[in-house]
């Protein structure tokens with residue numbers, strides 16, 4: 427032992443490291459040292475190994491190491507246990523699909539189901555390299571979701587289902603607003619982020635037209651007072667602009683700007699149907715946009731024709747990516763973003779690989795207000811990173827690492843994952859939970875939820 431060296435808890439050397447730091451440095455033969463939950467050194471192997479040693483010195487020569495990826499919009503309940511039950515040829519518009527096929531599945535979850543659903547969603551994310559998620563605000567039993575997700579070692583921001591508006595005649599609107607605001611206050615008090623907790627609550631709103639101004643303003647105030655953010659769905663279809671124009675004579679983003687809600691700690695998801703005025707308001711306010719590519723395609727939002735995401739990026743809007751209720755492998759989402767807008771604009775320069783991978787990492791960290799902690803690999807930041815296994819066909823020959831990350835590889839090559847300095851995935855397996863046990867629980871919960879939802883199984887082909 428050389429006593430001039432600093433002892434690290436873990437040292438990985440000989441890896442190709444994509445840091446996503448300010449200079450976007452890539453180390454072809456790089457090393458990273460972990461001390462506690464932080465990165466204590468990163469750089470060329472020869473330099474790091476000159477100053478650091480560890481009893482856990484890992485040969486990283488088969489790995490590409492990247493920051494942990496960030497999913498900016500996911501429903502950890504409702505979809506993970508039941509999504510595949512939906513037929514893919516529903517002859518109905520989205521409002522009809524929501525009423526007939528989506529809400530019954532969400533509402534059929536009992537507390538145990540939500541815990542299992544969140545744990546399964548977290549496992550799917552970790553196994554494909556996502557270390558941090560922002561939930562979509564459709565949780566019914568928040569304590570159970572926190573419990574389920576926490577088991578896996580993932581980091582997340584979650585919120586319970588809060589609607590302060592009821593469109594039925596005779597609804598007690600004042601009570602609904604009061605209840606909604608109390609729910610937001612209670613969840614943030616119950617699951618604070620102030621102590622560095624991995625799973626914490628944000629005052630998340632479902633969005634669209636589900637909440638009156640009082641609830642939007644309360645959510646923003648709670649977020650500001652507690653150093654948190656808010657998140658909401660907005661304008662996947664023309665129905666949101668139509669509703670706001672009818673109600674307020676303003677488009678949704680214009681109205682949110684009028685009441686003072688837009689800000690750097692606000693993440694709005696979908697934004698497929700925004701006009702020039704709304705785009706400018708998002709850019710001026712620093713509001714974050716969350717693009718969910720698969721959800722947009724499956725939902726036929728029209729983002730390839732009316733979506734303005736390249737123009738939003740050019741205007742300086744921070745764009746992060748989300749899975750919504752679909753495939754949780756975020757590397758597959760970059761495939762779509764990388765290709766969709768190139769085709770839509772007939773311009774191969776749109777959204778190059780380096781830009782889409784930034785959406786998954788540093789942009790996501792900015793949206794969550796965690797850019798000082800995660801999103802890039804730098805000394806003093808948290809040890810949140812992914813080891814992609816290059817001993818696989820999709821990584822060979824490894825010529826352009828960004829092309830592999832954005833186009834050629836996906837989450838199936840994620841070998842190991844570290845969150846807060848803890849190796850939560852090792853050799854393709856979760857370290858903190860038993861995957862087989864979880865799959866059995868998920869299968870039981872899934873059958874029970876579908877049974878309670880009373881949704882029929884529809885197959886286009888005969889099943890025997």
Ligand SMILES: [Zn+2]
Pocket residue numbers: 499501562659695750751
């Ligand atoms: Zn959603």
